[in-house]
Amino acid sequence: MAAGWGLRRGLARLLLLRDPRGARGLGTARTFSQQQEFTSLEEKPQFPGASADFVEKLDFIQPNVISGIPIYRVMDRQGQIINPDEDPQLSQEQVLKFYKTMTLLNTMDRILYESQRQGRISFYMTNYGEEGTHVGSAAALDDTDLVFGQYREAGVLMYRGYPLDLFMAQCYGNVSDPGKGRQMPVHYGCRDRHFVTISSPLATQIPQAVGAAYAIKRDNASRAVICYFGEGAASEGDAHAGFNFAATLDCPILFFCRNNGYAISTPTSEQYRGDGIAARGPGYGITSIRVDGNDVFAMYNATREARRRAIAENQPFLIEAMTYRIGHHSTSDDSSAYRSVDEVNYWDKQDHPISRLRHYMLGRGWWDEEQEKSWRKKSRQRVMEAFEQAERKLKPSPQHLFSDVYHDMPLHLQQQQTSLARHLQLYGEHYPLEHFEK
């Protein structure tokens, strides 16, 4: 690649000199890359690749990882607002919605996790400890803002009112699943709620979200795109692609990194050596912030301001939410194999987004033990009802194995569909047909 590259850049440079509009991208607003004047005799650097002064002393830039980018928070672990200027002053109704969404998600997680343990669904991933990142950010968005996620963001959908029935339908792959039972559990998607269907390959959604933000910008809609991913996914090449494209193409997007300390068994010390993910943002020219992910108000404030500016300025923003993955990575993982129970207990008992918000509400007199008890009972009941209904439903017809591969079904797929139908006429008794719609 090296030889050709030089030649290619050389040609681009020639054309650039001849026609200043010729080889520039969209991002003319921001700078150092504009046409250089070659008239000056001063000892000023003229390199097109960076805007900087000369220095006469050899000095490598040191990364600052000991004292990293500070973590923004609004309330302490007892639910006390630390700086009144930063209090978002949300209404009781809104705060109650935060709390109920987080706890309902938590209840659903417990029931579905158990159901996997009993072999009733094939797979599950809980959201323990990260409920605050979902709800705080979702509340700061407009309901029509397009969401791209990884897989541990069910709280965003829940905040947007996605019915329990549909969460369950997806996990069971039953006839009510809009995804037609094709993907593994927790791969949710909802067109009406602007939540793009989850896929397993990590980080692929990052450059996609940037493309969507570009299209939305051209559409002049006052919308933003938010893209969630874990700190492990941020190591993928697609993360690099997405950050860089978003900056050079001036896209109204919020990159939201859930840094929960682990990618399955891999601790962050084996994931990166810089100051987390937030420190990478400025390297791409992206305005960045690090936030306490267990503080739902801090999440809300950071997301709200980032959204406002992303739309107003057509610029990307990076939010790194520091959290802790309290649950196992998934139902196929036993996290005690690589981390201590004490460590998990600390986050579960001492610093949890749900208990922190409960302290806040108790302090305001907006919630009490009685309400807590009755809500727990009610939410559990709602989840169990949806769960039982989902379990009773049939799976979709096996013919749906063939549709939606393309918009129209090509001839060879029609033939394969017919072939399966004929096969089942002869050998149907060897297949679980009774569980599927006719």
Added chain:
Amino acid sequence: MAATAGFGLRRAAALACGQRVGARGRLLPLVAGPRRLAAHFTFQPDPEPSAHGQTQKMNLFQSVTSALDNALSRDPTAVIFGEDVAFGGVFRCTVGLRDKYGKDRVFNTPLCEQGIVGFGIGVAVAGATAIAEIQFADYIFPAFDQIVNEAAKYRYRSGDLFNCGSLTIRAPWGCVGHGALYHSQSPEAFFAHCPGIKRCRAKRRRLDCSYGSSHRPGPAFLPPAPPILLVEQVPVEPYYIPLSQAEIVQEGSDVTLVAWGTQVHVIREVATMAQEKLGVSCEVIDLRTILPWDTETVCKSVVKTGRLLISHEAPLTGGFASEISSTVQEQCFLNLEAPISRVCGYDTPFPHIYEPFYIPDKWKCYDVLRKMINY
């Protein structure tokens, strides 16, 4: 994953004139000494189309520009992006489009193929038309994950809640005379194994005209080999050639020849040679779409002729000829009078100085054809 600039354009043009090319694409004076052959095929223009109104003489690149021009003028959401497309592209396919439609619609991206395809998928998911360019088909592999795991499966996995059907990926493809390992590849068979995308090899301007008209995320490969000097009449206004339909370029009765891209011109010549030297009547078919491919047209032809030769530049093992061959064998078993022949590139990387020996040229095709006729 960058590529050489001006590379294809200048060199190909010069080589087609039989002129020598120096470093940085400068043309050197013609001097005595060994000269590279201009091309391994003879271009035969299609008859002038009459059904689509006014036509104009265009080479392949100009016809691509014309198709893109039509797409942008008819669809206000359509955008074109990739490496170096803003100034006109290293193959000149996007010349003038940015001036005409604005820099928010025709723009350069950072040099990152996985980003280009991922970005394009996102544009399409948001409902706009995305026309992405990968500078050479050889550099599409960094985007393989986005194409195979994402683009191809978007509609299926979401139950049709979301799709990226308005995405087209365009990439120059095939051998150019001196492109060696990374400016010559024909990667279509890698994609043929992936349900959910449609792959076509553009025949002049026509398949490009389908941009945005159908639901098809997937690469369209353009042969860079027939360059500047090979021109034919192309309609100025938009018109469409359906995908998944092969074209019978020349009717015949003794043997069926199937190819796509530049190789179609090779088998056309082979058909002429077979007629002249052997008195054999060849039916020449341009497959045009790799997947979903036109099984019916090919099988119908083989039922008639009883013999089939498939030829492609890509390596033999796992090449798309294997798929065609086994399908035809299944469907036309009673009609086949000889084993199906595959004349392909060898199972090696694509070499620089050995290119004349590597490619499945007309003599290799002719010889295999001759043996097959005598079977």
